[in-house]
Amino acid sequence: MTTKMFETRLLLLMTIAVFRTSIAVEPAQFDVIVVGGGLSGMTAAYELSKFKAHNITVLVLEAQNRLGGRAYTVELPGSNGTDGFDLGGQWVGRTQYYVMHMLNELGISTYAQYATGDKKQRMTQNGTISSFQGDGLRASLIGSGDVLKLFADIENLAKRVAPTEPMADAQAAEWNQMSVADYAQKAGWTRENRVSLDLICNILFNTKPEQISMLYFLMFLNSAGGGLDTLTRDDTHGANAFRITNGAQSLVEAMAKSVPEVRNFRQVTRVRTVNDHVEVETKEGDIKRARYVILAIPPNKAAEIRFQPPLSDEKAQLLRNFYPKGKGFKFVFTYATTWWRSKNLAGQVLSVAQM
Numbered sequence: 001m002t003t004k005m006f007e008t009r010l011l012l013l014m015t016i017a018v019f020r021t022s023i024a025v026e027p028a029q030f031d032v033i034v035v036g037g038g039l040s041g042m043t044a045a046y047e048l049s050k051f052k053a054h055n056i057t058v059l060v061l062e063a064q065n066r067l068g069g070r071a072y073t074v075e076l077p078g079s080n081g082t083d084g085f086d087l088g089g090q091w092v093g094r095t096q097y098y099v100m101h102m103l104n105e106l107g108i109s110t111y112a113q114y115a116t117g118d119k120k121q122r123m124t125q126n127g128t129i130s131s132f133q134g135d136g137l138r139a140s141l142i143g144s145g146d147v148l149k150l151f152a153d154i155e156n157l158a159k160r161v162a163p164t165e166p167m168a169d170a171q172a173a174e175w176n177q178m179s180v181a182d183y184a185q186k187a188g189w190t191r192e193n194r195v196s197l198d199l200i201c202n203i204l205f206n207t208k209p210e211q212i213s214m215l216y217f218l219m220f221l222n223s224a225g226g227g228l229d230t231l232t233r234d235d236t237h238g239a240n241a242f243r244i245t246n247g248a249q250s251l252v253e254a255m256a257k258s259v260p261e262v263r264n265f266r267q268v269t270r271v272r273t274v275n276d277h278v279e280v281e282t283k284e285g286d287i288k289r290a291r292y293v294i295l296a297i298p299p300n301k302a303a304e305i306r307f308q309p310p311l312s313d314e315k316a317q318l319l320r321n322f323y324p325k326g327k328g329f330k331f332v333f334t335y336a337t338t339w340w341r342s343k344n345l346a347g348q349v350l351s352v353a354q355m
């Protein structure tokens, strides 16, 4: 064999070897990879891990050094020693049927949010501070007939947008084309309407009515199981009725005890479909394979992942712009005693002042 022939054969062998590697079907290592260790991701992993008889293998990949995501409880020094404080989600209500069921199943206790007495509000930027009473914010927001009508109409529309089938209503496509502000403009954009909707959107989404799709808003209200009324009440029928005794993050941590494979510091950057499985790659360099992948991360975070084959332009654009990116700040004040209760104050303050 001449040197030339040998080189050619070697090249051919190498080519075949490379080709073989690229078509080799490596078996999936897990049945399911869950991306994101927040409430959604850990719920998915926890529920799948219950199917012990089927031996479903699950891996959770979480970007941060802790589980919980927006359920975030931190230990901080308070007036009476160190205590746990929720810097993310904190309230649960009776219409959050599934969360309430999970808390019960995992033996996690809750306590009622104290809401008795006067609440304080400042409804304009430089306005005076006044008191309001009652079950929730709604009575104080809806001062005028205009606002009352606007909110009654919105509540009725919300009943038509099922969270599981938001496009089913004949008007859904129209609502999908307009913001909450567009809708209110059409319905009569009075100053009171603007202030009330601004406040509602700020409380619920940390952003302005111009930023929120009307269809999403209606679906959100419906998914609260009682609309705006449920969302703005803080009595035992409202969304803010109870707090989790050891903080919201404790729910996620309790679920994690049933999920054997959880990896922190694993930010997923690429999801590639290869033959009958999906390959998931992290920024830290791991590549894991599974039969199915569940993305349990906010849509704008999913937009940062490289998908192979790529998502359609519409889907990629939807992920990037799906949810308005609001900004919120949370302050924690602690006092040695609950002095406000003896003064008939609920300890609740509402203000539209700009920061």
Ligand SMILES: Cc1cc2nc3c(=O)[nH]c(=O)nc-3n(C[C@H](O)[C@H](O)[C@H](O)COP(=O)(O)OP(=O)(O)OC[C@H]3O[C@@H](n4cnc5c(N)ncnc54)[C@H](O)[C@@H]3O)c2cc1C
Pocket: 035, 036, 037, 038, 039, 040, 041, 061, 062, 063, 064, 067, 068, 069, 070, 071, 087, 088, 089, 090, 091, 092, 266, 267, 268, 269, 296, 297, 298, 301, 302, 305, 328, 330
């Ligand atoms: C200040 C605040 C107050 C709130 N108050 C309430 C309340 O009182 N009641 C209520 O019901 N809800 C409340 N919420 C909303 C609630 O906290 C969220 O709806 C819920 O925690 C969302 O959970 P999730 O798992 O869907 O998303 P997330 O909690 O956002 O979890 C997503 C997880 O995915 C991880 N991740 C992101 N990208 C990647 C990646 N590429 N690879 C791997 N991991 C990744 C993130 O680190 C995160 O841990 C509040 C939220 C905030 C911010």
